[in-house]
Amino acid sequence: MGFDVELGLEWYRQMVLIRQFELRAIEERKKGLIPGFIHPYIGQEACAVGACAALAPDDVITSTHRGHGHLIAKGGDVRRMMAELAGRQTGYCGGKGGSLHMTDFELGILGANGIVAGGIPMAVGAALAFQLRGDRSSQGGLRVALAFFGDGATNQGAFHEALNLAGLWRLPVVFFCENNLYGEGTPQHKQAPITRLSQRAASYAMPGVTVDGNDVEAVYQATCQAVQRARAGDGPTFIEGLTYRYRGHYEGDPQVYRSRDEVAQWEARDPIPRWRQALLAQGVLPATLDDVERHVAALLEEAVALARSSPPPRPEDALEGVYGDTHDGRVF
Amino acid sequence: MPWATYSAAIRQALEEEMRRDPSVFVLGEDVGVMGGVFGVTEGLLAHFGAQRVLDTPISENGIVGAALGAAMVGMRPVVEIMFGDFLGCAGDQIINQVAKARYMSGGKARVSMVIRVTTGAPGAAAAQHSQSPEAWFLNVPGLKIAAPATPYDAKGLLKTAIRGEDPVIFFEHKRLYATKGELPDEEVTVPFGVARVARSGDDLTIVAISGMLPLALEAAEVLSTEGISCEVIDPRTLVPLDNSSIIRSVRKTGRVLIAYEGHQRGGVGAELAALIAEEALEYLDAPVKRVAARNVPIPYAPEMERFVLPSTQDIITAARALVLS
Ligand SMILES: Cc1ncc(C[n+]2csc(CCOP(=O)(O)OP(=O)(O)O)c2C)c(N)n1
Numbered sequence: 001m002g003f004d005v006e007l008g009l010e011w012y013r014q015m016v017l018i019r020q021f022e023l024r025a026i027e028e029r030k031k032g033l034i035p036g037f038i039h040p041y042i043g044q045e046a047c048a049v050g051a052c053a054a055l056a057p058d059d060v061i062t063s064t065h066r067g068h069g070h071l072i073a074k075g076g077d078v079r080r081m082m083a084e085l086a087g088r089q090t091g092y093c094g095g096k097g098g099s100l101h102m103t104d105f106e107l108g109i110l111g112a113n114g115i116v117a118g119g120i121p122m123a124v125g126a127a128l129a130f131q132l133r134g135d136r137s138s139q140g141g142l143r144v145a146l147a148f149f150g151d152g153a154t155n156q157g158a159f160h161e162a163l164n165l166a167g168l169w170r171l172p173v174v175f176f177c178e179n180n181l182y183g184e185g186t187p188q189h190k191q192a193p194i195t196r197l198s199q200r201a202a203s204y205a206m207p208g209v210t211v212d213g214n215d216v217e218a219v220y221q222a223t224c225q226a227v228q229r230a231r232a233g234d235g236p237t238f239i240e241g242l243t244y245r246y247r248g249h250y251e252g253d254p255q256v257y258r259s260r261d262e263v264a265q266w267e268a269r270d271p272i273p274r275w276r277q278a279l280l281a282q283g284v285l286p287a288t289l290d291d292v293e294r295h296v297a298a299l300l301e302e303a304v305a306l307a308r309s310s311p312p313p314r315p316e317d318a319l320e321g322v323y324g325d326t327h328d329g330r331v332f
Numbered sequence: 333m334p335w336a337t338y339s340a341a342i343r344q345a346l347e348e349e350m351r352r353d354p355s356v357f358v359l360g361e362d363v364g365v366m367g368g369v370f371g372v373t374e375g376l377l378a379h380f381g382a383q384r385v386l387d388t389p390i391s392e393n394g395i396v397g398a399a400l401g402a403a404m405v406g407m408r409p410v411v412e413i414m415f416g417d418f419l420g421c422a423g424d425q426i427i428n429q430v431a432k433a434r435y436m437s438g439g440k441a442r443v444s445m446v447i448r449v450t451t452g453a454p455g456a457a458a459a460q461h462s463q464s465p466e467a468w469f470l471n472v473p474g475l476k477i478a479a480p481a482t483p484y485d486a487k488g489l490l491k492t493a494i495r496g497e498d499p500v501i502f503f504e505h506k507r508l509y510a511t512k513g514e515l516p517d518e519e520v521t522v523p524f525g526v527a528r529v530a531r532s533g534d535d536l537t538i539v540a541i542s543g544m545l546p547l548a549l550e551a552a553e554v555l556s557t558e559g560i561s562c563e564v565i566d567p568r569t570l571v572p573l574d575n576s577s578i579i580r581s582v583r584k585t586g587r588v589l590i591a592y593e594g595h596q597r598g599g600v601g602a603e604l605a606a607l608i609a610e611e612a613l614e615y616l617d618a619p620v621k622r623v624a625a626r627n628v629p630i631p632y633a634p635e636m637e638r639f640v641l642p643s644t645q646d647i648i649t650a651a652r653a654l655v656l657s
Contacts, residue, residue, distance in 0.1 A: 035634050036456035087456065087633030095633030098458045114460030115421065116390045155389035156421070183390055185366035191389040257365050315639030318631045332627050 003217055008279055011053060011216050012289065015045040015272050017296045018069040021078050024300050025068070025085055026251050033307060034085045036098045041069035043214075043246035046271035047178045048073035048148070050219025051239075054227045055146060056139045060108035060126050062119030062147045065100055066178075066245070067112030070148050075107045082303035088310035095313040096321065116149075116183075117156035120175070123147035124162045127173035127230075141231025142172040146223075149176070152183025154200055155191055163238070167204035170235030174226040175201075177238065178213060180245045185257035201238035213241025214271040217278070244269075333516055339372050339509040341483035342448070345490035346373065346410065350380055353408060356494055359386040359395060360412030360448075369414050370450060370509055392421035396447065400430050400499075403445040408494055413449040416465040416503065422447075430499045431474030446493045451479070451503040452543045452593050453641055459629035462637075464594035466541070466570060469501055470603055476500040476524060477570040481545035483513040485568050488522030496524070505543035505593075525572035529581070533561035535655055537581040537588045540566055541600055544591040544623075544642065551647035560655050570600060578604065579611045586617035587654045591647055596624035618657045621650050 022040045029038060041048070044066070052061065052073035063070040071081060076092075084091025084102055092102045100114040110126065113119045126145040129135070135143040153159055154177060166173050179197055181188050189195050201208025207229075211222045219241055226237035244266035248255045276289060323331050336344070350356045358376060360368070364387040367374030377385040388395050392413055399409035413419055419426065426447070433441040453462035469475050476498050480486040486504065493500040530545060531552050540548035545566050552562035563581050567574055582588045588608060590601035601622035608620055623642045631637055 036458065036632060087635070093632075095636060096458075096629075096631045098456065098632030100458050100460065101632070114458065115418070118460075152390045155391045155394075157391065157393050158421075183361075184369070185362045186387050186389075190387060312635045313631075313633050315635050318628055318636035318640050319626065322628045 003282075005279070005282055005284060007053070008275070008282065009284065009288070009292065011049050012275055012279060013292045013296065014049045014073055015216065015275060016293055017078065017299070018045045018048065018072045019272060020296050020300055021072060021081070021303070022068060024304065025082065028082075028086075028304060028307070029251060033304070035087055036085070037250050038085065038099045039066040039250050040245070040247040041066050043266065043270070044178055044180060044243045045069055046216035046219055046275070047176065047213045047241040047243055050216040051146060051148070051176050051223045053220050054223035055144065056137050058108060058138050059144045059146065060110055060123070061145070062110045062123040063112045064119060064149055064153070065112065065114060065116070066150070067102065067148070068099070071102055071104070071109055071112070074109050076102070076104055076109060078299060079303040079306045082307040083310050086307035086310070087312060088307055089313050090306060090310040094317065117153040117158040120147045120149055120153065120159050121162040123173055124166050124171060127166065127171035128169065130172055131169070137231060139231070142233060144172045144174060144227050144230045146174040146176055148178065150183060151177060151179040151181065151188045151197055152191060153177075154197055163200070163204040163206070163236070166236040167206050170233065172230035172233070173236045174223060174230060175236060175238045176223070177240045178243055179240050180243050182245070182249070182257070184249045187257070196240070198238055198240040206236045206238055208238040208240070210240040210242065213243030214269050214274065216271060216275050333514040335512050336483050336515040337509065338483045338486050338504070338511050338513070339370065341487035341515055342372050342490055342504065343374065343376070345487045345494070346376060347379065349491055349494045350376070350384060355406060356408045356410065357384040357386065358410045358412065359388050359399065361388055361390055361414055363387060363412050368412060370506065372504070372509070373412065392418050393425050396422040396425040397429060399445045400425060400433065400443060403443045404433065404441050408444045410446045410448060410494060413447060415461050416449050416451045417460045417463045419449060419465055419468070426469070426475070426501070427472050431472045434498070435474055442497055443499045444497055446490070446500045446502050448502045448504060450506050452505040452507055453630055453637065454506040456632055456634055456637065458632040462630035464542070464592070464625070466503055466592075467594050467599045470570060470600065474499070475571065477503070478524065478568070479503045479542040479570055480568060481505070481508060481540070481542055481566050483511070483515050484520060485522055485528070485566075487515060488520040489524070489568060491521045492524060503542060507543050511546065522568065524569045525574050527565050527567045527574035527577035529563065529577070530566050531562065531564040533563040533585070535561045535585055535587065536563070536651055537578070537585045538562050538564045538647065538651070539578060539588065539590045539604055540564055541570070541592040543593055547642070547644045548591050548647055550644045551651060554648055555651055558652075560651060562651065575607055575611070579608070582608055582612045583615045586615055588616070589621045589623060589647065589650050589654060591623045591642060593625055593642060595627050596622055597627045599624055618654045621654055623647050623650050
């Protein structure tokens, strides 16, 4: 294994940031700063980080209800994210969206989503626009769209319709399925008659690959190949990352559907200590990694401070932003 | 009389109907092992087994369509859709297939199926988990719509729905699940199309839908201390609608306020207001008033959400204005 150490450190930073962001959000929710539900991404960090590392800043992603990790990996500002979770004016959506709807168009984040599979056709549409206009990426070739979604989402009609369009039109899109073995409380094998979800790609004439979704480098390599194909105009790819979520489906989920043992087995494959080991093996000093962790902790302090100190939206702000043309307010 | 929660009342209805009729079965996302995300179907899997309590993939359109097919060949499926918002995903099957199957087939198809679904804002759940979509379906002939507000009505209406000949969208308000009410041990059924007078009064009629009923009763209590006597009517089913009970009350009081949690425009209140205008205009001493959600998606932050959703205070304020006018 030879990887660029700088790049490897950046991946480490992002994974730690995602993990710590989630832990902090969970804590702040208990303390009352965050009014809504959250679906923690903890355990799946290597998927978001490895996949987004293969994208250029002008590529776009669509995300899910478990989207905090995707946003952070695409460059999302954790301060504005924490403020959004707290429902504050300074949040990404000014408090209108919360966890499920965080969006940053400048970073190519077309949005988290409250509807399972809701973002997949959207990514296809963005890729269609890139192809129609011939949008060039800053890295050469076509701009690319990448859709993140879970194993459960592959059972929605929207998923199949979207993949069919992408295959038919050879669109520059990457479908990244995070197979964490559950959709809420139902195990994947009780939701579909196949367990190797990359097989789904075959009916839509695109390559389907399965990677260890807890290995950030493996995810990165697989996504790079998919992105290259897309940039070259050779069409979509389906990637299945095998991973696991360590917390409940949502924070507070009693998790009656799985055993403590199963969780422990997966915890032994935690992507973050694994990557830490890989970095140490490359000669990175423990002190350097500790520094990264300190930096992350400081950033999260700032995030929580911003969320706490920002004013809540004014009630009437709710009336703004429904339409682009408001016809002098007559539209309400 | 014994008491039960709204949630337990629904579970009882399911259990009793499943015991009574082997063609009744339940299907939906996480309804089995998890007992439903709101816990309504808890225990059914253990009781009836996986042949009658089916955990499904996340495939709303597929599930509803499959229920329709099963109904066409003689079963009585009860589908659970977690959030009313996700009815959008099943929209084609509901609107183009389920609703019209009997009619288009010249009466050949019997579509005895129930779609149980949650409605209303649970608080800080934002725009795709907070909607009250009852009105989306008012405009689709062929569907029946139930919106019970008490444990008694929830149980009684669900039993009637399951035994009936037609597809029913059965709206369960999330904030009502934990509420308690009287529920006798003996058989309970409630007919469709019969409103309930939840409180009688003379000065003003409040028609309260689903989760707005407790708010309307609370408002009526406050208003009574000011000498305003409210009659509170719960239609219980929106299709069929008990026009005559509503009209009778409006003719008595001469003033009417319609309280519903859906968006104001094109909502349940629009239909009721039109009905009142058609049948009781000359009895009105004041314009019809709607208290409903503002015409914006439901925002996440509590400050904005409270501003958008109709409240007890909104009912009180509107009622005062009506009576003083
Ligand atoms: C259309 C729709 N149906 C159901 C839900 C409720 N729901 C939210 S997340 C989820 C499970 C999703 O599973 P998966 O796609 O595997 O993603 P994961 O939660 O494992 O990340 C379900 C059923 C929803 N949000 N949208």
